[in-house]
Amino acid sequence: MPVFVKQNDLKLYLKPHINNKSNVGFVPTMGALHQGHLSLMAESLKNNSLTVVSIFINPTQFNNPDDLKKYPRTLEADVAKIEALNPEIIIYAPTVEDIYEGKTESQQFEYDGLEFQMEGKHRPGHFDGVGTIVKKLFEIIQPTNAYFGEKDFQQLQIVKKLVSKYKIPVNIIGCPIHREPNGLAMSSRNERLEKKEREKASVIYSILKEAKKLFHTKSAGEVSKWVNNQFKKQELFQLEYFEIADEKTLLECKRKSKTKKYRGFIAVFVNNVRLIDNISLK
Numbered sequence: 001m002p003v004f005v006k007q008n009d010l011k012l013y014l015k016p017h018i019n020n021k022s023n024v025g026f027v028p029t030m031g032a033l034h035q036g037h038l039s040l041m042a043e044s045l046k047n048n049s050l051t052v053v054s055i056f057i058n059p060t061q062f063n064n065p066d067d068l069k070k071y072p073r074t075l076e077a078d079v080a081k082i083e084a085l086n087p088e089i090i091i092y093a094p095t096v097e098d099i100y101e102g103k104t105e106s107q108q109f110e111y112d113g114l115e116f117q118m119e120g121k122h123r124p125g126h127f128d129g130v131g132t133i134v135k136k137l138f139e140i141i142q143p144t145n146a147y148f149g150e151k152d153f154q155q156l157q158i159v160k161k162l163v164s165k166y167k168i169p170v171n172i173i174g175c176p177i178h179r180e181p182n183g184l185a186m187s188s189r190n191e192r193l194e195k196k197e198r199e200k201a202s203v204i205y206s207i208l209k210e211a212k213k214l215f216h217t218k219s220a221g222e223v224s225k226w227v228n229n230q231f232k233k234q235e236l237f238q239l240e241y242f243e244i245a246d247e248k249t250l251l252e253c254k255r256k257s258k259t260k261k262y263r264g265f266i267a268v269f270v271n272n273v274r275l276i277d278n279i280s281l282k
Contacts, residue, residue: 001083001088007098014090025147029056030071036149036187044147045086051090052143054094055093059096099133106129114250118241130159138170144170148173149174151177151278157250185204189273201270205277208264208278208279209279220254236271239267246261248261262280263279264279
């Protein structure tokens with residue numbers, strides 16, 4: 001199974017495929033792989049002659065050093081999961097030095113205001129870090145198609161904007177959220193939860209589903225107030241934000257419009273582990 005740690009070796013391997021104009025699919029990850037990641041790889045395998053998966057914990061998108069330190073690192077297990085799915089998948093698992101070449105810092109990007117909403121408000125510099133690593137990986141791999149999960153819906157919109165604004169020749173494909181049997185959105189951070197916390201975290205999706213029902217008859221402000229009140233009753237959870245926003249602009253919904261699509265976005269702390277989720281409200 002091809003596993004590359006140096007970008008120059010990977011570029012050399014990919015060059016004949018790119019020259020032959022083969023379809024190259026790409027799934028960027030930070031490891032600690034779960035079924036959601038594997039579903040993105042499966043989608044790529046269906047539609048491309050070659051699939052590349054990156055496993056790289058990107059330091060520039062963490063505004064909390066403690067969060068970076070505690071992020072799960074499971075490279076050996078990740079490689080085994082990918083090999084079980086399809087041994088022909090190419091893995092790129094670089095070091096920070098190989099990616100950043102001695103200059104571990106973010107470029108600055110403008111995303112037409114998408115970067116200032118929700119996650120951008122609470123994680124300063126996060127989307128500069130995301131843009132920096134995604135752009136670098138696109139330049140190294142030169143994929144035809146790249147696959148991102150809708151759990152990070154704001155990130156998906158940011159990457160689409162990055163590709164559009166900076167004229168990067170890659171198709172961005174969003175794929176549905178994968179959930180655990182209790183409804184909790186699959187996330188690498190779930191590995192940091194204790195069993196009881198993981199079970200009780202099902203309440204996040206339960207509240208989102210109820211918020212979706214309420215949005216049919218209530219205003220965005222009323223729904224947000226209801227969600228906030230629900231989390232006040234949950235001892236284990238601390239709500240960082242719940243926001244109803246326009247899917248395209250990510251601007252907060254002040255007054256509903258029939259011509260717009262809305263989505264409910266949420267971030268919750270469970271014993272210092274930060275979980276995000278979202279739901280379409282149409």
